[in-house]
Amino acid sequence: MPCTGPDAWSGPEGLPHRLARMSSLSRDDVAHLAGLARIELSDAELDRMVGELGVILESVAKVQQAPTDGVAPMSHPMPLTNVTRPDVVRPSLGADAVLAGAPESEQQRFSVPRILDED
Secondary structure, rough: OOOOOOOEEHHHOOEEEEOEEEEOOOOHHHHHHHOOOOOOOOHHHHHHHHHHHHHHHHHHHHHHHOOOOOOOOOOOOOOOOOOOOOOOOOOOOOHHHHHHHOOEOOEEEOOOOOOOOOO
């Protein structure tokens, strides 16, 4: 359902919203956007996208009317916690045990075939 009426494209305090100028999206506008995005659209797709993008712009305009005074910006609606374990030194295998299963080793390192020239 399209936004209509005096408040449909109003920003805070009834001022025109920055999306108000896009309320009448034309087929040429959609073709221009598709060209900028390097998306090739058929005539039928252009016609369909005019309506779909219009609905999207109207929805964005409605969301931007939400009262956000005193609301701190956030990247996620829920707090995120990094789930990593502490970096603690623990006993591990020694070089001899690790290299025991290697086909070849040299100076306590894995030895692998050279694939690049020295150039």
